[in-house]
Amino acid sequence: MTLRTRRSPARSRTSRLYAALLIGAVGAPLLAQQDASWTDPAPPDVAELPDVAPPQPRDYDGWRPGTAPKPLAADAVTEDWPGFLGPRRDGRSRETRLHKSWGEAGPPLVWSMERGEGYASPAVVGDRVVYPHRVGNKMLVDCLEADTGRRLWRYRDPTDYRGDYIRDSGPRATPMIDDGLVYVHGVEGRLHCLELATGRRVWRRDLAAEFELADEFFGVVSSPLVFGDLLIVNLGVRGGPSVIALDKKRGRIVWGGGDKWGASCASPVVAKVHGEPWLFVLGGGKSRPPTGGLMALDPKTGAVHFEYPFRSRTYESVIGSSPLLVGEERLLVTASYNTGTAMLGLNADKSFAEQWKSRRFGLEFATPLFVDGHLYAIQGVRERAGAVVCLDPADGNELARTDIDWEETVTFRGEPRTQGFSVGNGCLVWADGAFLCLGDYGHLLWLECTPKGAKVLARTALFHATESWTPPVISRGLLYVCQNQRERFGDAPRRLLCYDLRAAGE
Numbered sequence: 411m412t413l414r415t416r417r418s419p420a421r422s423r424t425s426r427l428y429a430a431l432l433i434g435a436v437g438a439p440l441l442a443q444q445d446a447s448w449t450d451p452a453p454p455d456v457a458e459l460p461d462v463a464p465p466q467p468r469d470y471d472g473w474r475p476g477t478a479p480k481p482l483a484a485d486a487v488t489e490d491w492p493g494f495l496g497p498r499r500d501g502r503s504r505e506t507r508l509h510k511s512w513g514e515a516g517p518p519l520v521w522s523m524e525r526g527e528g529y530a531s532p533a534v535v536g537d538r539v540v541y542p543h544r545v546g547n548k549m550l551v552d553c554l555e556a557d558t559g560r561r562l563w564r565y566r567d568p569t570d571y572r573g574d575y576i577r578d579s580g581p582r583a584t585p586m587i588d589d590g591l592v593y594v595h596g597v598e599g600r601l602h603c604l605e606l607a608t609g610r611r612v613w614r615r616d617l618a619a620e621f622e623l624a625d626e627f628f629g630v631v632s633s634p635l636v637f638g639d640l641l642i643v644n645l646g647v648r649g650g651p652s653v654i655a656l657d658k659k660r661g662r663i664v665w666g667g668g669d670k671w672g673a674s675c676a677s678p679v680v681a682k683v684h685g686e687p688w689l690f691v692l693g694g695g696k697s698r699p700p701t702g703g704l705m706a707l708d709p710k711t712g713a714v715h716f717e718y719p720f721r722s723r724t725y726e727s728v729i730g731s732s733p734l735l736v737g738e739e740r741l742l743v744t745a746s747y748n749t750g751t752a753m754l755g756l757n758a759d760k761s762f763a764e765q766w767k768s769r770r771f772g773l774e775f776a777t778p779l780f781v782d783g784h785l786y787a788i789q790g791v792r793e794r795a796g797a798v799v800c801l802d803p804a805d806g807n808e809l810a811r812t813d814i815d816w817e818e819t820v821t822f823r824g825e826p827r828t829q830g831f832s833v834g835n836g837c838l839v840w841a842d843g844a845f846l847c848l849g850d851y852g853h854l855l856w857l858e859c860t861p862k863g864a865k866v867l868a869r870t871a872l873f874h875a876t877e878s879w880t881p882p883v884i885s886r887g888l889l890y891v892c893q894n895q896r897e898r899f900g901d902a903p904r905r906l907l908c909y910d911l912r913a914a915g916e
Contacts (some may be wrong), residue, residue: 422847442850450715451621454613454661467560472524479520479557479910483507486912491885494584494633496839499679499732501779503841503884509913510844510856512552516870517854517909520888521559525904526550528597529877529894530633532906534885535587538562538606541906542594543701544569544580549596551585553609556888558640559908563609571598575726576625578894579875582631582675586641588658593641596627601643603661613661621647623673626695631675637709638689638741640664642680644691645672652705653678653691655712667712668705672697674729675775681735684758690733690741694721702729704754706762715760725770730775736803742766742785745816746774753806766806771799775879776837779845784809786845786859788836793851793876796833798864812864814855820874820899831871848891850878851898872907874898887912 415547461678482488494496495501501762509517526545533540539554551565562588566640571579583595591612592604599618604611617623620632623646632644652673653668671693678691689709694702702721707714712728720743721729734742741762750769771789777800778787785803789811790796800810815832822829834850838857844867852875856867873893880892889909896903 428721432839442517445540450663452615453663454615456613456660459605459610459612459752462608465563465609465869467555467562468746469603469837470561472560473559474522475558475663476521477910478517479888480912482912483914486887486914488886489553490587491883492538492585492588493533493635494531494677495732495777495881496883499677500734501546501777501837501839501881502781503839505884505887506837506842507913508842508884508887508911510842510867512868512870514870514871517889517911518744520908520910521905522908523552523554523559525906526580527578527904528582529578529880529892529908530581531584531880531883531892532890533585533587533592534838534890535606536882537589539890539908540585540587540592540606542581542585542596543906544597549581551592551594551602551604551609552860553592553606554888556908563601563625565604565609565611567600568595568598568603568694569598571596571629573597573625579629582628584633584677585602586634586636588636591658593634593636593658594644595632595634599630599682600621601634601661603658612659612784615661617643617645619661621645623647624696626673628675629728630673631730632673633677635678635680637680637689640709642674642678642689642709643679644676644693646671646693648697650674651712653689653707653712655709667707667714668693668717671695671702671705674702676732678730679733681734682734683738683756685738688707688715688756690735692720692729692733692743694729696725698725699723700725700727704733704741706756707743708759716762717763718752718764719741720745720749720752722749724748726857728774731773732777734778734780736780736785742778742780742803744770744773744778748772751801753803753808756782768806771801771806772806774835776835779838781840781845781859784861786840788833790833790835790850792835794832796836797846798833798838798845798857798859800859800861800863809861810863813863814866816869818871822899835879837879839882839884841884846884846889848878848882852878854882856890872909873902873905875901875902882910
């Protein structure tokens with residue numbers, strides 16, 4: 411393995427749906443706007459679900475049990491992972507007592523599930539894992555028992571989506587679990603609300619049809635977000651609304667905000683700024699000339715605090731990294747395609763100031779981590795080269811860059827061969843005082859990262875498969891990893907894999 415550290419000095423009918431909700435005398439939702447006659451274009455029917463016995467876990471084709479996980483340590487801290495990038499949407503876990511010295515064999519495999527197309531992460535609450543993927547012309551949402559991988563229920567929805575840029579046409583958005591409900595936004599634009607206990611549908615909306623949305627570069631990628639009683643969606647109607655909030659239990663639109671940009675691939679984030687919740691959403695997508703940027707909004711009403719243009723001038727480009735709050739007064743946005751990274755100072759009067767901007771550093775998919783006063787991320791080239799970079803949040807200067815690459819022996823067509831690998835365009839998750847890294851070829855590493863560089867604590871090959879861009883998930887000492895393509899040096903299919911990271915008794 412090589413570790414090289416370098417230190418460096420005409421508005422449409424729907425465009426008027428973007429103000430706060432007014433409750434009429436009969437309780438019908440009306441959107442406050444210049445023309446108050448407009449209402450929600452298609453409030454969904456809400457199912458009244460009778461009480462039923464919860465389904466029991468069962469075996470199924472494609473399920474492979476492994477080694478039962480160890481008991482949790484008595485003093486282990488655990489938490490749910492209810493949506494994209496975890497409970498706080500920052501890629502940081504509060505879990506403790508995680509195993510970090512597994513050697514080349516890697517952590518024990520608890521179970522695996524053969525799966526279809528897609529890039530979504532699983533969402534985990536309690537002992538339930540919810541995972542969407544596509545097999546044939548159906549999107550499947552599977553609810554699995556966390557410790558065993560056995561299936562509790564499956565929800566099906568037909569889909570004929572075909573993207574223009576990649577062959578994989580499965581779901582990209584990660585589910586959101588909240589208050590006994592599961593929200594799944596399909597790649598073609600249908601939004602589903604399901605009962606977590608049974609998988610029965612509560613309501614569904616075809617937002618793409620309702621708002622006559624054109625397909626973006628990769629379909630719907632942005633993951634929905636719950637804030638209080640609201641479900642927030644990066645919708646992307648050009649001319650407005652760019653963002654909508656729905657009543658999470660009934661699916662009706664409560665407010666719409668923003669009127670400039672289409673949807674990006676980045677997921678919305680709510681965070682406290684000067685003691686108040688602010689909503690941050692990145693917009694972008696297909697437009698000529700290319701336009702997009704950051705919207706800062708009031709998550710309760712959709713009122714726009716400010717907008718900050720931020721998008722590549724290249725037409726065929728995306729914004730995939732979510733906004734990252736740095737403390738309570740700064741926000742970082744980053745994108746590739748020669749866009750770079752910017753740090754914004756956030757003022758209590760709802761204004762902002764650009765503190766610094768640099769085109770030297772920019773990420774395509776992953777979201778940086780803010781740990782112990784510094785920014786950390788993997789910057790790399792897909793499947794070829796990758797480095798762990800530490801940035802000074804004060805000025806964006808690079809404090810350290812550690813290239814991580816190595817050689818290992820693989821079997822190709824029955825013959826051993828030496829192959830070079832790197833973390834590539836991978837991602838980081840912070841947990842239990844260290845950085846867990848998933849390389850984009852299927853390697854898992856524990857890293858110790860400081861402003862002086864990165865040190866590898868453990869490394870293993872979970873599999874050898876390309877496009878391993880889906881962030882890993884940690885909950886209750888278990889690690890969930892998505893293998894998004896078939897094994898390169900074998901015949902293993904796409905899988906969802908669960909590993910035991912519990913360090914009971916250690």
